[in-house]
Amino acid sequence: MDFHTVLYNIAEEIDSQDLAGLKFLCLDHIPLKKQEFIKDAVGLFKVLEEKGLLEENDLSFLKELLYHVNRIDLLQHALDTSKLEVKCQIQTKAQISSYRVLLFNLSEDVAKFELKSIKFMLSHKIPKCKLEDNMTLIDIFIEMEKRGILGEGNLDDLKKVCDVIDKNLLKKIEDYESSRDLVERSTERVPVMEIQNVEEMMSDLQATSGDFPGEKDQDKVYKMTSKPRGYCLIINNFDFQRARKEKPEHQNIRDRKGTDIDAEALKNTFKELHFETIHLQDRTAKQIREDLQNFRDKTHKGQDCFVCCLLSHGDRGTIYGIDGEEVAIRDLTSYFFSSNCPSLAGKPKVFFIQACQGKTIQSGITVDTDSQQQGASLEIDTFLQSECIADEADFLIGMATVENYISYRHPKEGTWYIQSLCKNLKEKCPRGVPILDILTEVNSEVSQKMDQNNKGKQMPQPKYTLRKKLVFPIN
Structure with a gap:
């Protein structure tokens, strides 16, 4: 089909709300003054062509735009491109700033009643005549940028508003700031390792041989010959009395009966696999962060791997300390990015997370879970996950359950996940x-x-960015 016919067909499917989002995402490339004359998607595409951002043999910018406004239907049907392909393209070379994407995503997450509250909170910064009733959050962001109270390195005013209106919005801003700081530090220290393309990652997933690799395959398998192989850190949270005492919302949170059985199984299993195991019991959120930072700062030279097992209550994207405070899983894994822990660069970093990722029960059974809910004879480990897998290569994160759902723990037998994991490691690693x-x-x-x-x-x-096969030999 003719190039401009394709663009016209896409433009016909873009409504006014999508157009506002597309224009906002283009603000770093098309000034606001010029955007005032863009009344439809055809006009936007014309300006993008003039800027050299949209060409017949290069539709990457358009694909990135459609991905961010979640028009996956147009990617698939008009441009014959999958969501995963564009995601990989963005990871390799993003053309829209993460700052602009952050603001757009925040605008998508704000409800109407929250928007009114945001306008009220900003009324001392922006004249009321500029905060009209029909203004969207995108309009407000643009007005804030005009007045110099919002920018890529100037998010304090927006954070103060979000801290009052919705702490989930504040968390997204803080995550953005953390990732931005990481990128800045990585350019000053160790070059960030590239994640392999999708085809290579998929081929790694389909490991076929049960035998140890031959010499010609050594470059396709992580080195695992040092003794000890590396550290295996086990953080085991059982006693949540402090959370019940200090946090009214956690009055019903249970002690995690059976977790000591899991911790002992992990300790014995990884000792057999030649890891130096360290078992830390009942840690607060602050202590968990400090524990991971301490292991980040250790020298891992002469070691081939790092393993961390986290056993606790949780929710989507976080685990709880025994004080009821949350710790983002992504923050913990980020300590071991190549830029933050150079002695582990190119080596596998393995995390096993026994905690729920939400409070929804999957169809099938009721057991003790690690959450604040109580099953019949099992317990749940509520856990929230927001993208736990690190952006860098060589990570493996084994989650006890998929996002939004609980995981089960038997008070006398341990958790389904950890017990199955240890059994299979002992049987199959040899x-x-x-x-x-x-x-x-x-x-x-x-x-x-x-x-x-x-x-x-x-x-x-399991989630991973492993570049090679990972095998734990017992010899």
Whole structure:
């Protein structure tokens, strides 16, 4: 189909709300004054062509725009491109600033009643005549930028507003600032390692051989010959009395009976795999951060790997300290980015997270979970995850359950996930089975379990940016 016909067909599907979002995302490339004359998507595409951002043989900028405004239908049907392909393209070379994307995403997350509150909170910064009733949050962001109270390095006023209106919005801003600081530090220290393309990652996932690799395959397998292989840090939270005492919202949070069985199983398993195990019991959120920072600062030279096992209550994207405070999983993994921990650059960093990722029960069974809810004879480990996998290569994160759902723990037998993980590591590592194959077997085992009421099930989820096969030999 003719290039301009394709653009015209896409433009026909863009409504006024999508157009406002597209224009906002283009602000770093098309000045606001010039945008005033853009009344429809055709006009926007014309300006993008003039700027050299839209060409017949290069539609990457348009694809990135459609991805961010979540018009995946147009990517697939008009441009024959998948969401995953564009995501990989953005990871390699983003053309729209993360700052601009942050603001757009915030505008998508704000409800109408919250928008009124935001306008009220900003009334001392922006004249009321400029805060009209029909203004969107995007309009407000533009007005704030005009007045110099909002910018890529100037988010304080916006953070103060979000801190009052919705702390989830504040968390997104803080996550953005953390990732921006990481990028700035990485350019000053160690070059960031590139993640392999999707095809290579998928080929790694489909590990086929159960035998140890031959010499010609050594470059496709992580080195795992040092003794000890590395540190295995186990953080085990059982006693949540402090959370019940200090946090009214956590009055019903339970102590995690059975977690000591998991901790002991992990300790024995990784000792057999030649790791130096360190077991830390009942840690607050602050202590968990400090623990990970301490291990980040250790020298890992002469070691081949780092393993961290986190056993606690949780919610989407976070785990709880015993004081009821949350710690973002992404913050903990980021300590071990190549730029932050150069002695682990190019080496596998493995995290096993036993905690829920929400409070929803999957169809199948009811057991003790690690959440503030109580099952019949099992308990739940509520956990929230927001993109736990690190942006850099060589990470493997084994989650006890998929996003939004609870995970189960038996007070006398431990958790389904950790017990299955340890059993399969002990059985299959001596045979040279790659870790991704082992986690697939764990998925299979755990997914078949059900509680006594036949109401709740559990589906673990590994996430990874491994570039090679990861095998734990016992010799």
